[in-house]
Structures are given as structure tokens and as C-alpha cells.
Amino acid sequence: MRRSPVSDLGRDGSALVFCPSSSTQDGFPMLESYDPLEVETSVQKRWEEGRSFNAREDDGREPFYCLSMFPYPSGKLHMGHVRNYTIGDVIARFQRMQGRNVLQPMGWDAFGLPAENAAIANGVPPARWTRQNIDQMRTQLKRLGFAYDWSRELATCDPEYYRWEQWLFLRLLEKGLVYRKLATVNWDPVDQTVLANEQVIDGRGWRSGAVVERREMPQWFLRITDYADELLESLDDLEGWPEQVRAMQRNWIGRSEGVELDFTCDGAETLTVYTTRPDTLMGVSYVAVAPEHPMVANRVANDPELAAFVESCRNRGVAEADLATMEKRGRPLGVEARHPLTGAAVPVWVANFVLMEYGTGAVMSVPAHDERDHAFALQYGLPILQVIEPMDGGAWDIREHAFTEHGRLVGSGEFTGMSSPEAFTAIAEALEARGLGRRRRNYRLRDWGISRQRYWGCPIPVIHCAGCGVVPVPESDLPVVLPEDVIPDGSGSPLARLASFHETRCPKCGQRARRETDTFDTFFESSWYYARYCSADNSDAMLDARADHWLPVNQYVGGIEHAVLHLLYARFFHKLLRDEGLLSSDEPFTRLLTQGMVIAPTFYRERPDGGRDWINPAEVEVTREADGQTLARLRAGGEAVSTGGMEKMSKSKNNGVDPQALIDRYGADTARLFTMFAAPPDLSLEWSDSGVEGAHRFLKRLWRQVFESHCIESAPVRPRPDQLSDASRALRRKLHETIAKVTDDLGRRQTFNTAIAANMELLNEVTRFSVPGTEAVSVRRECLTGIVLMLNPIVPHVSQVLWEGLGHHGLVANAAWPEVDPNALVVDTVTLAVQVNGKLRAQIQVPADASREQLEALARGDANVQRHIEGLSVLKVIVVPGRLVNLVARSQ
RNA sequence: GCCGGGAUGGCGGAACUGGUAGACGCGCCGGACUCAAAAUCCGGUUCUGGCAACAGAGUGCGAGUUCGAUUCUCGCUCCCGGCACCA
Numbered sequence: 016m017r018r019s020p021v022s023d024l025g026r027d028g029s030a031l032v033f034c035p036s037s038s039t040q041d042g043f044p045m046l047e048s049y050d051p052l053e054v055e056t057s058v059q060k061r062w063e064e065g066r067s068f069n070a071r072e073d074d075g076r077e078p079f080y081c082l083s084m085f086p087y088p089s090g091k092l093h094m095g096h097v098r099n100y101t102i103g104d105v106i107a108r109f110q111r112m113q114g115r116n117v118l119q120p121m122g123w124d125a126f127g128l129p130a131e132n133a134a135i136a137n138g139v140p141p142a143r144w145t146r147q148n149i150d151q152m153r154t155q156l157k158r159l160g161f162a163y164d165w166s167r168e169l170a171t172c173d174p175e176y177y178r179w180e181q182w183l184f185l186r187l188l189e190k191g192l193v194y195r196k197l198a199t200v201n202w203d204p205v206d207q208t209v210l211a212n213e214q215v216i217d218g219r220g221w222r223s224g225a226v227v228e229r230r231e232m233p234q235w236f237l238r239i240t241d242y243a244d245e246l247l248e249s250l251d252d253l254e255g256w257p258e259q260v261r262a263m264q265r266n267w268i269g270r271s272e273g274v275e276l277d278f279t280c281d282g283a284e285t286l287t288v289y290t291t292r293p294d295t296l297m298g299v300s301y302v303a304v305a306p307e308h309p310m311v312a313n314r315v316a317n318d319p320e321l322a323a324f325v326e327s328c329r330n331r332g333v334a335e336a337d338l339a340t341m342e343k344r345g346r347p348l349g350v351e352a353r354h355p356l357t358g359a360a361v362p363v364w365v366a367n368f369v370l371m372e373y374g375t376g377a378v379m380s381v382p383a384h385d386e387r388d389h390a391f392a393l394q395y396g397l398p399i400l401q402v403i404e405p406m407d408g409g410a411w412d413i414r415e416h417a418f419t420e421h422g423r424l425v426g427s428g429e430f431t432g433m434s435s436p437e438a439f440t441a442i443a444e445a446l447e448a449r450g451l452g453r454r455r456r457n458y459r460l461r462d463w464g465i466s467r468q469r470y471w472g473c474p475i476p477v478i479h480c481a482g483c484g485v486v487p488v489p490e491s492d493l494p495v496v497l498p499e500d501v502i503p504d505g506s507g508s509p510l511a512r513l514a515s516f517h518e519t520r521c522p523k524c525g526q527r528a529r530r531e532t533d534t535f536d537t538f539f540e541s542s543w544y545y546a547r548y549c550s551a552d553n554s555d556a557m558l559d560a561r562a563d564h565w566l567p568v569n570q571y572v573g574g575i576e577h578a579v580l581h582l583l584y585a586r587f588f589h590k591l592l593r594d595e596g597l598l599s600s601d602e603p604f605t606r607l608l609t610q611g612m613v614i615a616p617t618f619y620r621e622r623p624d625g626g627r628d629w630i631n632p633a634e635v636e637v638t639r640e641a642d643g644q645t646l647a648r649l650r651a652g653g654e655a656v657s658t659g660g661m662e663k664m665s666k667s668k669n670n671g672v673d674p675q676a677l678i679d680r681y682g683a684d685t686a687r688l689f690t691m692f693a694a695p696p697d698l699s700l701e702w703s704d705s706g707v708e709g710a711h712r713f714l715k716r717l718w719r720q721v722f723e724s725h726c727i728e729s730a731p732v733r734p735r736p737d738q739l740s741d742a743s744r745a746l747r748r749k750l751h752e753t754i755a756k757v758t759d760d761l762g763r764r765q766t767f768n769t770a771i772a773a774n775m776e777l778l779n780e781v782t783r784f785s786v787p788g789t790e791a792v793s794v795r796r797e798c799l800t801g802i803v804l805m806l807n808p809i810v811p812h813v814s815q816v817l818w819e820g821l822g823h824h825g826l827v828a829n830a831a832w833p834e835v836d837p838n839a840l841v842v843d844t845v846t847l848a849v850q851v852n853g854k855l856r857a858q859i860q861v862p863a864d865a866s867r868e869q870l871e872a873l874a875r876g877d878a879n880v881q882r883h884i885e886g887l888s889v890l891k892v893i894v895v896p897g898r899l900v901n902l903v904a905r906s907q
Numbered sequence: 908g909c910c911g912g913g914a915u916g917g918c919g920g921a922a923c924u925g926g927u928a929g930a931c932g933c934g935c936c937g938g939a940c941u942c943a944a945a946a947u948c949c950g951g952u953u954c955u956g957g958c959a960a961c962a963g964a965g966u967g968c969g970a971g972u973u974c975g976a977u978u979c980u981c982g983c984u985c986c987c988g989g990c991a992c993c994a
Contacts, residue, residue, distance in 0.1 A: 087994055128993065200992075211992040259911055263989075266910055335990045339908035387908090460991095467992060537994070578911080580991065611912095612988080663987085692932070693919060698912090699987080701919055705933050712947095713932080719947095764923070772921075772931035779931090782948095848927040853975040855927055879961080893974055895926050903974045 045725055045820040049718040051682025055812040059160055067826060068162040070118040072564050079115035080565045081107040082545055082604075084573030084581075085122045088148035088170075089129055092155045094613040094664055095574065097674045098690045098700060101809075102610055102767070103572040104161045105691060108808035109761045110569075111162070112832040118565050120548040121156065121163040123149050125172035126472045126537045128211055134471075135222075135505045141471040142499035145172055155675065159683045160811055162828065167551040171540035176547065177473040178494030179557035180539055185476060185487045186595060192238045195485070198464055199372065202230035206506040209468040218330060222505050229329055234466040235475060235533070239587050243268055243458045246586055255606030257697070260578045267579045269459025274443045276452035278302055278352035278379070280363065284310055286352055288379045289457055293446070294438035295381040297427035298402035300392060302352050303345065303364045303378050307371035310363070314348060321346055321365065328367045343368050343391050355451040356442070357428070366391070374457070382417065389417035402427045403435065463584065465536045470501060470509040472534025480521035480528040489522050495530070508532055541581055542588035545571075545603060558597045571604035575697075578609060608696060608765055615670040615702035617659035618647055629669035630656055632702070633676075661701060672702050684810035685711040691767040691809050714813055717778055717806075721799050724792075725820040735790065736838055742786050743794045744839075750798045751839035753777045757805045758832065771809065774802050796821065804833050848899040849874040851883040867894050874900040 046053075062068065072078075083103035086096055107119040123145075130141035137144075149170060156163070169176050187193045201210040205223035209232070214221045239246075247268045250261045273291035280286060286302055304310055306328040315322040324346045331341065345366035352363050368387065369378055382392030382399040392399050401413040403422040411418050421435035430438050446452025466475065474495040476488040488495055498516055503509045510516050510532035521528040549562040567589075573581075582604075589603040618635045619627040630649070635656060637647050647656050664671045677686045689710040694700040739747065753773045760770035781798045784791070800821050807814040807827050818827035842863050847870065849857040857877040861870060871892050874880060880902070887904035894900050 084994095089994090124994070209992075213993045215992095263911060267990085336908075339990090341908095464991080469992085536992075541994085574994090575912085575988070576994080579989065581994080614987090660986090695920085698920090703919065703933070706919065709932050715947095759923085766921095766923085768919095769921070769923090769931080775931055846927090850927080850975075853926095853973095858927070891974060893926085898926055899975095901926080901974060 045722060045816060047722055049715050049813065051684060051714075051813070054816050055158075055160060055683050058812040058815045059157065061815075061826075062160075062162070062828075063157075065826075066166075067828060068117075068119065069164045069166050070116065072561055074116040076114060076116040078565055079107075079110045079117045079570075080568045081110060081117055081119045081570045082548075082568045082572070083119075083121075084571070084577065085124050085541070085544060086152065087124045087127055087129065088145055088152055090148045090151065092152055092159075092674050094672055094674055094690070094700075094702065097159065097686060098613055098696075099572060099574065099610055100156065100159065100161055101687045101690050102608060102696050103570075104687075104811075105761070105767055105808040106570050106572070106608075106765070107162055108811060108828060109832070111828065112804070112807065112830060113762075114831065117162075118167075118548070119161075119163055120167040120551075121161070121165070122167075122169040122544060122548065123152075123171065124537065124541050124544070125149065125170045126534075126540060128213075128469065128471070130471045131469065131503045131505075134503050138502055140500055140502050142172065145471075146170075155678075158678060159674075159686065162811070167548045169544065169547060169551055171473075171537075171544065172471075172497075174494045174496050175554065176544075177540065179547070180473060180535065180543065181476040181488070181493050181495060182490065182557060183543075183591070183595070184535075185490065185493075187237065187591065188477075188487055192241065192591070194236055194238070194462075195233050196236060197231045198234040198236075199229045200232050200234075200468070202228045204228055208506055208508065212334065226330060229331075232468070234464050236462040237465050237587075239463045239584075240458055240460055242587055242590055243270065243460050245590060246460075246583065249586075249602060253602060253605075253607075256604075257607065257609055260575075260582065260607060260609060263578045264583055267460060267583065271457050271459075273455060273457055274439075274446060274452050275375075275455045276355050276379075276446050278355060278361070280310070280350050280352045284350075286310070286363065286377045287375045288377050289374050289455060290379055291457075292381070292384065292435075292439075293442040293452075294421075294424060294430075294433075294435040295384045295402055296354075296356060296379075296442050297424075297430065298381040298383050298400040299354060299361055299379045300382055300398045300400055301362045301364050301380050303366040303369050303380050303391075304348070305369040305371040305376040306365055306367065308365070308369075308376045310350070311348065311365050314350070318349065321348070324365065331367055338368050338370070341367065343387065343394070345391065345395065355446060355449065362397075364395075372461070383413050384417055384419055386417050386419060401425065406434070463536075463587075465539055466533040467536055468508055468532075469534050470503045471497075472537060473497070473540065474510070475531045475533050475535060477531045478519055478521060478528045479531065480524060480526060482526055483521055483523045483528075486521055486523050486528070492522070497534075510534075538581060538584045542584045543592065545585065546589075546592060546598065558592065562598050563600070566598060567600045567602055568604045570606045570608065572608045572610065575609040575611065582607070610696045611694070611699040612663045613690075613700045613702060614661045615664050615672055617662050617668045617670045618656045619659050620654075620656050627659075629659075629667070631669050632672065663699075664702070677707065681707060681711045682812070684714060684813045688714065688771065688810050692771045693768070695766050695768050713775060713778075714810065716782070717802065718813065718817065720778065720781060721803070721817045721820050724796055724799055725822075736836070739790055739794065740786060742784070743791050746780055746784050746798060747794050747839050748842070749777055749780050750794075750801050751835050754801060754805065754833050755835045755840075758835070761808065767809065770805070774805055778802055801833050803827065804830060845897055847874075847897075849877060849880050850899060850901040851880060851904055853901060854883075856880050856883050863897075870894055870900055874902065 081103055083100050103119065107117050111117045125145050130145050133139060133144045134141050171177060184193065201215050203210050203220035203223055203225055205225040206220060210220055210227060215227050218227055219225060220227055247265060247270055250264055253261060271291045273289055274293040275287060275289045278286045288302065306325045311325060315325055345364045348363045348365055350363040351360040354361055369376065380388040382388040382397060383401040384403055399413055402424055403418055404425050405411055405422050424430050424433045424438050430441055433441060443452065443454050474497055476493060476495045478486045478488060480486050498513060501509050517530040517532050519528055519530045520526065545568055546558055546562050546566060549565045550559045553559050585603050592598050593601065616632050618630040618632060620630060622628055634650055635647050636650050647658050648654060649656060662668050662670060674686060685707060689707045690700065692710055693703065693706055756773045757770045760766050777798060781795060784795060803814045803817045803821065811828060815827050844860050845863050847859050847861050848855055849859055857879045859873055859877055861873055884902060884904045887906055889902050889904045891903040892900065
């Protein structure tokens with residue numbers, strides 16, 4: 016066994032070892048054992064004192080803006096935050112080492128419902144609760160060692176922040192991009208308040224338990240649909256975004272080409288419907304309208320059954336998922352509509368799956384060619400008229416299934432025989448000719464409702480005057496400050512009750528007037544914060560020239576759950592800001608990384624009433640029994656508990672693992688290393704206590720290897736590649752192969768797990784390497800230096816100390832990324848796989864420059880290969896250079 | 908329901924452009940060190956058969972394309988995320 020140089024010193028414990036290479040003015044003493052707390056405290060102090068990560072614009076280097084989605088200050092960091100921010104920090108530090116001028120800021124998405132819920136529960140004003148949480152979470156982020164420019168920190172609940180979105184709102188109002196209309200909300204009749212969807216549980220208010228009603232209220236809307244085409248089309252240019260996110264946004268915008276057409280009804284009323292399938296028009300068997308449709312309201316008075324039906328629809332869910340899965344019900348309205356082409360009478364029905372807020376509140380129904388209409392027609396005995404048949408003329412049982420694909424028209428009068436696309440055009444033209452229809456482009460995307468009947472949000476800066484109507488708050492009166500000493504109690508609207516807030520005078524006429532008491536959707540704040548970081552200290556303008564210096568964000572990192580809403584709203588805002596002349600780029604985020612969830616096992620105990628008491632994984636011990644079954648027991652007491660599978664860490668399942676406990680026990684570097692190593696960033700990350708131990712063990716192993724180098728070796732010697740032994744040359748090749756791989760993994764691929772694995776492999780080889788002599792020692796040191804540099808973005812504290820232990824000075828965070836020496840990669844022989852009919856039969860060593868013929872001869876020469884081709888004739892030889900030879904052999 | 912994603916050893920995962928399936932880590936087994944334990948170090952570890960050499964099977968299920976498929980195509984199953992007032 017190799018004697019450890021450490022034992023030569025006859026020391027134990029954490030005795031100080033002074034080495035010539037580290038006794039520098041800025042050096043940390045390198046102790047024998049790795050003490051994360053000591054290392055991290057001193058390195059963080061140095062970053063803080065040196066303001067090492069504050070970004071300046073007047074820097075010759077190319078800027079790189081790296082941003083992680085800012086957190087909602089819920090109280091404590093959770094594992095999802097640790098993962099998100101570590102990914103961002105690794106990218107930022109990697110880019111910094113690649114010579115870029117990196118901006119990485121951090122802030123707080125500080126408005127939102129949880130603060131109001133906390134106020135209700137604990138009687139603390141949301142403002143105080145939020146600011147306390149921010150302080151606590153800031154401390155935790157600093158403890159994790161993220162390279163943030165804290166001088167740009169912002170919180171969206173600060174008037175200095177939200178005043179600018181009030182300002183922008185007024186500009187948009189002036190431009191006509193903001194309007195007011197009635198929209199439906201969840202109304203809790205007991206608490207007299209509007210509920211968020213998440214506060215409605217099984218149709219009842221979460222606090223009062225009262226059945227939630229749908230109520231119409233005037234709401235502010237932003238015309239995002241004006242930008243629908245641009246938002247859709249520029250997705251094609253976002254090559255740095257995951258294809259799945261772009262696909263989700265495309266579907267969300269849902270642009271379609273169709274026809275809007277009119278059915279005239281008895282009594283001269285007109286029902287306008289939109290369809291993407293005018294080719295099926297001859298198959299219409301009824302028209303369905305929303306229960307809230309005005310045509311319905313006129314008829315409920317003398318039809319009690321209809322009235323009852325409409326009433327039963329009043330409290331139906333309106334989420335898309337509710338509509339799609341609920342039982343489809345309807346009632347005939349007793350009205351007939353005239354088919355725009357044939358003039359035939361088709362009945363009008365009221366249906367619970369049609370929404371007034373969607374399109375025109377009416378749809379044409381073609382049971383033969385739409386699944387939902389088909390089911391509805393079968394249920395109510397409505398006719399199913401087939402007007403499209405499969406292109407190949409194949410049989411189709413239309414009673415059994417709707418035929419929803421394109422095909423050829425049948426039973427459609429003059430259009431019979433046309434293909435669906437031909438009929439689309441012909442029918443559209445026929446409708447246009449009669450003035451009963453027009454081609455239209457439609458969007459699934461709806462205008463963005465930005466009003467919230469909430470207290471803890473940014474006030475909407477308008478005043479309602481009895482005489483003048485809606486009057487904008489003059490720019491000089493901004494910001495409209497939200498009073499902060501309010502404690503919501505869950506009933507009513509706090510701002511509507513607060514006379515000192517809403518009682519005001521009309522800026523136009525001076526009469527007594529009422530201030531708007533709705534606040535903005537919190538997506539409003541998060542739609543432009545990324546830009547404000549660039550000009551965070553500017554109290555005279557929303558943004559300034561520095562925005563264009565940094566933007567667009569080079570790398571944005573956040574959860575996949577924001578794939579549509581937040582990311583679409585931010586893209587929309589960016590275009591609004593551009594059109595205001597505040598920026599010049601078209602898109603806010605060039606490259607996007609969406610990280611997966613953090614999941615953990617769940618454990619529970621069944622209650623007598625059938626409910627489940629969830630038990631935190633920290634209290635449970637899992638063992639494998641002899642029969643291979645796993646058994647979960649309480650650590651205290653040994654009681655057996657049930658296993659509930661892997662779930663996203665959450666309060667409701669009590670399966671959260673507190674990052675603070677992890678940091679306290681192993682240090683920030685281990686927390687960072689584990690979260691980066693356990694899974695690729697875009698997949699879900701499974702929590703594992705033993706995995707954390709493994710990550711920590713690796714850092715201790717690395718520390719020990721550097722410590723040994725540090726003690727036995729004098730000043731670094733540059734290896735002379737031409738004079739190395741085979742073993743040293745092989746190790747050096749491994750180093751440079753690793754540099755090439757890790758550079759690609761961190762830069763292009765963003766697979767941090769494989770970058771760490773490659774460094775582990777390299778360290779394993781360094782550990783096994785026991786060649787004596789100064790050249791070997793210098794190769795070893797070159798390898799260790801390489802590992803320290805390559806791991807620095809991931810474990811920045813320990814790598815700083817190891818960097819100095821290896822005889823270097825200054826911040827490793829500012830060091831240059833290692834470069835690949837192409838000469839080190841040269842090989843003379845390669846291992847080649849030999850297959851016979853695709854099955855591996857041998858591995859042979861061949862000269863790297865062997866010709867095809869030589870390779871084939873060497874492959875055929877192998878004894879095991881010969882055994883497998885004996886009696887067969889080789890028909891074909893496939894050679895993949897550097898990889899394999901495949902002999903295709905068959906019997907004669 | 909619609910849209911998006913996932914499934915590979917006992918476990919997390921690797922295999923990047925169709926080319927040696929299981930890198931790296933965890934767990935487990937064996938050994939060294941120790942009075943002993945912990946820690947640490949060394950070795951083994953997809954399954955089946957075999958002392959071994961080696962052979963057979965194997966990437967959720969069922970087909971297909973190919974000399975060759977975890978990778979491409981078609982058809983399924985199960986699990987997860989989003990669905991407009993949670994952020």
C-alpha cells in the first residue's frame with residue numbers, strides 16, 4: 016500500500032501545515048481535514064469585502080447576463096430554490112471564467128396571496144411578514160455562496176419599483192392597449208370576497224365553506240392579442256429555448272384559420288359562430304350557445320325547466336380542464352336557426368360546455384366530425400349527418416365514432432367530391448358571396464385580465480369620478496402607494512374599506528371621487544423585473560441606456576411550470592417596453608433552461624376516518640428485507656408506516672427536506688454538488704440522503720488529494736509532454752479529454768451531472784496513479800489544478816482554498832478556464848469493438864491510423880470472431896472508424 | 908379531456924450525430940486497517956448458466972425500418988407537469 020505523505024509528517028487531527036506554496040498574503044491556511052463551515056465563512060467574507068460579483072458596465076469584456084427566476088419570499092428557501100439558483104450560479108461562474116463580464120442579480124417577487132393568507136392566520140401585516148421573509152431568505156442565499164450582484168437587489172413591493180409599472184400602465188392606457196370589460200370571478204357570498212382558483216375547493220370557499228358563485232365584475236385587460244402574431248412568429252427565432260416550451264406557447268396562442276358565419280334565427284336575431292372546419296358546414300345538426308347568452312336570458316322567463324338548467328350551470332367550473340372533463344349537458348332553446356347555405360332549420364341548444372367569454376358564446380355542432388358534438392348528439396338523440404368520408408374511400412361507422420380528419424365531401428350538394436381543403440375555400444367563398452360569413456384568423460389566446468380584488472398588490476393608478484368617468488392618476492402623483500399597516504381578515508376588500516386610501520378628488524374636475532381599489536395581477540411585476548435590474552438605481556426613469564447594454568438576458572433559468580404564463584407575459588412586456596422606446600431588442604431571454612422539480616418519498620399513516628397523516632421522510636427509516644421488500648419505519652419507536660411514492664416536495668405531503676439542515680451539516684458546497692450531480696437539470700431530482708453523503712465524501716477525497724500534493728510538492732513544475740512515461744502521458748491525456756468534455760457539458764449541453772462525473776473519473780485516476788518522479792508529480796498537480804478549476808463553478812468555496820493549496824494566488828473565481836492541449840489528446844492505439852451480425856464478439860487493440868483493410872484483417876484474425884464466422888460467408892463488412900467493425904455473415 | 912414530459916441494474920442516473928448498454932454516484936458483498944466500532948482505503952456488483960474462457964437474455968409493452976435501435980417510425984400502458992385569480 017502507498018504510504019500517505021500525510022502520515023510522514025507524524026501529525027493528526029487538523030494540525031496546521033505551513034507550506035511555502037500557500038504562505039501568501041491572501042492565503043488561507045490549508046488544514047488536513049476539510050471543514051466546510053470554516054472554508055465557506057472565510058471565502059464568503061472575502062467575496063463580500065471585495066464586492067467580487069458586482070457588475071460594471073464600463074468593462075472591456077463581452078457582457079453576459081445570467082438570470083434565475085426571482086423567488087416569492089415565502090419564508091425559507093426550499094430545495095427547488097437551491098436547485099434553481101445553483102444552476103444559474105454554475106452558468107454565471109463558468110461564463111466568468113470564460114472571460115465574460117457577468118451580471119447575475121437577485122430580487123424578490125414580493126406581492127402575492129400567501130402574504131394575505133399569513134396575515135389571516137397570524138394577524139401580521141403582509142408587508143412586515145414579507146420583509147421579514149426577504150431578510151431570512153437573503154441570508155440563506157448568501158450562505159449558499161451565489162455570485163450575485165447584491166447592489167441591484169429589488170423587491171416588487173417597494174414603491175420605488177412598482178411606481179414604474181403604474182407609469183407604464185398609464186402609457187398603455189393612453190395608447191389604447193388597456194381596456195375595461197366585465198369578466199367572471201369566483202365570488203364567496205359569505206366572506207364577500209373574490210377567490211383565487213386555488214381558494215376554491217370542490218366548488219366551495221376555502222375559509223367559509225360557502226358554495227362559490229360566478230359573478231361578473233368590471234376588470235382591466237391588456238391587449239396581448241394585439242401582439243399574438245408577433246409572439247407566435249418570433250418563437251421560431253428563439254433557438255436557445257427548449258422546443259417543448261416553444262410548443263406549449265404555440266399551442267397556448269393557438270392561432271387558427273377559419274370562418275366566422277351567421278345563423279339567422281326566428282325573430283331576426285343572429286348567431287355568429289367561428290369554425291375552423293367550414294368544410295363540415297353541411298353536416299351541422301344544431302347550434303349550441305352558452306347559458307349566459309343573451310338569447311337564453313330572453314327565454315328563461317316562460318320556460319322554468321330552461322331556467323333551472325341555466326341556474327345549474329351558474330356555479331360550474333370554467334377552467335379549461337373542468338369544461339373538458341365535465342358531463343356535457345344541454346337543453347333545447349325552442350328556437351330554430353337558418354343554415355346560411357341551405358336555409359334548412361337547425362335547432363338551437365343551450366349547452367354547459369359553451370362559454371360566453373370564449374369567442375362569440377355560440378358554436379356550430381357537427382356530430383359526425385367532432386368527438387364532443389358526437390357524444391352530445393348520441394345523448395340527446397340529435398341527427399348525425401356524415402359529410403366527410405376518408406380520402407381512401409374506406410368504410411367508417413359514423414354512429415360509432417366521429418370522423419375528425421380531413422377527407423372528401425359527401426352529401427354536401429355542390430361541394431360533394433371536394434377535398435376538405437378545397438371545400439374550405441369554396442364554402443368560405445360561398446358564405447362571403449351571400450354576406451353571411453367571412454374568413455377569420457382566430458386565437459385561443461385571450462386578452463390578459465390584470466385586475467385582482469386583492470390587497471397585497473400594486474394599486475392600479477386610476478380614479479373613478481362620477482362626472483368624468485375613469486381618470487388616470489397624473490404622472491406627478493405617482494406612485495399610488497399601497498398602505499402597509501393593513502391586516503386583511505379574509506372578508507371583503509381591505510382597500511375598499513380603507514377610506515383614507517380610496518377617498519380622493521378627481522384630478523380633472525376636483526370633485527370627490529373614488530380611487531380604484533383593485534391591484535395588478537402579480538405577473539405584472541414579474542414581467543419586467545429582469546430589465547429593471549439593469550437600471551435598479553435610477554429614480555428618474557423606468558429604464559435607461561444600461562438596459563440595452565445587458566439585454567437580452569443571455570441565460571434565463573427557472574421552473575418548467577412557468578413555461579407558458581410568466582414567460583409569455585414577460586415576452587409581451589418586452590415588446591411593450593420596446594415599443595415605448597425603452598429598449599431595442601425584440602425578445603427578453605436568448606437562452607432558457609427550465610429545471611425539473613425536486614421530489615422526495617412520501618410516507619403516511621392511515622387515520623381511522625380514512626384520511627392520511629403525512630410523515631416527513633427525515634423521521635422515517637427505510638430498510639430492505641431479505642425477501643426484497645422495502646419496509647418503512649419511524650426512526651423513533653419503529654412503527655411501520657405506508658409508502659406513498661415519489662412526489663414533488665410540498666407542505667401538503669410533508670415531504671420537504673429543509674436545505675438549511677443540509678447546509679448546517681455538510682456545507683453549501685455539498686448541497687450545491689449534490690443537487691447538480693443527482694440528475695440532469697431539466698429532469699426531476701430525487702432526494703437522497705445517502706447521495707448527499709456521497710457528494711460530501713467526494714469533496715473530502717479531493718481535499719485529501721490536494722492536501723497530499725500541497726505537502727510533498729514544491730513549486731509547480733510545468734510538465735514536458737515529450738518526456739513523459741506512458742502512464743503519465745495516459746493520465747495527462749485523461750485530463751485533457753476531461754477538460755474538453757466538461758467545457759462542452761457546462762457550456763453547450765448544460766448537463767452538470769456528467770461534468771461532475773467526468774471530474775470524479777479523473778480524480779479516481781489521479782488517486783490510483785502512483786508513478787514517482789518530478790514529471791509524474793507535475794502531471795498529477797496539473798490534473799488536480801484542472802479539477803479545481805473545472806469544479807469551481809459548482810463548489811466555489813472549497814475550490815478557492817484548494818486553488819491556494821496548489822500554490823496559486825487570488826480568486827479562483829477570476830481565473831481563466833483551462834484549455835485543452837491538442838497534443839495531449841493524440842493516441843497511437845485504440846480499442847475497437849468487433850461484432851458478428853451485430854453481436855459483440857471481441858475487443859481488439861489497433862493502431863490509431865490503421866486502414867480499413869487492416870482493421871478488417873485484424874478483426875477476422877481474432878480467435879473468438881473466427882469461431883463465430885466459421886462455416887459462414889462474410890457478405891459485408893461495416894467499419895466505423897475508431898468505434899467498431901461489424902462482420903455480416905450468413906450461411907452459404 | 909387537451910397540450911407537454913418521463914419510463915434504462917437493488918436505487919439516482921450515463922450512453923452527445925443509429926455504432927461496445929449500464930460511465931459516475933448510492934446501496935450491497937468481500938478484504939485491509941482497528942482491541943473493537945466508526946471513518947478511510949482496496950476489490951467485486953444487470954440477470955441466468957459456467958471454476959473460467961464464454962454463451963444466452965436484457966433499456967415500460969407490441970410491431971416495424973436497419974448490417975446494427977435506449978436512440979428513428981407506428982400503435983399502446985403507466986406516472987408526472989400545465990390548462991388563464993398559486994407563483
